[in-house]
Amino acid sequence: MENYRLGVTGSMGCGKSYACSKLVEIGENQGVVFTHLDFDDIRRTKPKPYEVLRERIDHSEGIVLVDWALLVEDNFINLVNNNVLLVRSDYKTQLGRLVGRDLPELEIKRRIDAQLTNDQKERRILEAQTRDRFGKLLSFDTPQNPSDKQYQILFYQILEEVRKCN
Numbered sequence: 001m002e003n004y005r006l007g008v009t010g011s012m013g014c015g016k017s018y019a020c021s022k023l024v025e026i027g028e029n030q031g032v033v034f035t036h037l038d039f040d041d042i043r044r045t046k047p048k049p050y051e052v053l054r055e056r057i058d059h060s061e062g063i064v065l066v067d068w069a070l071l072v073e074d075n076f077i078n079l080v081n082n083n084v085l086l087v088r089s090d091y092k093t094q095l096g097r098l099v100g101r102d103l104p105e106l107e108i109k110r111r112i113d114a115q116l117t118n119d120q121k122e123r124r125i126l127e128a129q130t131r132d133r134f135g136k137l138l139s140f141d142t143p144q145n146p147s148d149k150q151y152q153i154l155f156y157q158i159l160e161e162v163r164k165c166n
Contacts, residue, residue: 004063004162007080009071010087011115012108013094015142019087020065022151023158032159033062040069054079063162072121077128082135083161084125085154088118089142136161 008016020036027034037056043049057064057079066080077084089097091112098108116124122137129135138161140146140154 003057003060004165005057005080005083006063006065006158007071007077007084008065008067008087009069009084009121010089010118011094012069012112013097014087014089014118015097015146016067016069016087019085019140019142019151019154020067022148023063023065023155026152026155027063030155032155034065035060035062036065036067038067039071040067050076063158070115072124073116077125077135078132082125082129082132084135085138085140085158086118086122086125087140087142093143 008020010016017036017038020034020038024034024036026032037053037060039049039053042052042056046052053066057066064080065085068074068076071077071080071084094112095105095108099105103111122139125135125137129137138154138157140150
């Protein structure tokens, strides 16, 4: 399978990283290579993070999940060929997942409020796909903890999109 790029985005606490880890796990069990690249981690730890990300994408195999909260805000959906998984959750669930971590609640609220809403992200993604005439938007809701079956359904939806591109 060729390198297929899928941006995974959504607001803080929506479950992007967890969704990526579940997809990698399911892929391992099904013999499908998923590579998870966490851009927020790259941004925090590497000089020239955009160059590092591009190089890692180019040298990754299989389905490359680019986990990036601000993918849309940073105007980089073209880096994933306009293929985006939008992970959504409600505000209350997001706060519940984030409070008690390394940031105070007020800072968490400030950061969430500074990001585009999921509806705004979706509009911008669809605008780019319409303008460029390529790309696919998948949406995955995580207001509660999705079941393994829901992640498996998402896994097969992604595989179907990959097959359409190959």
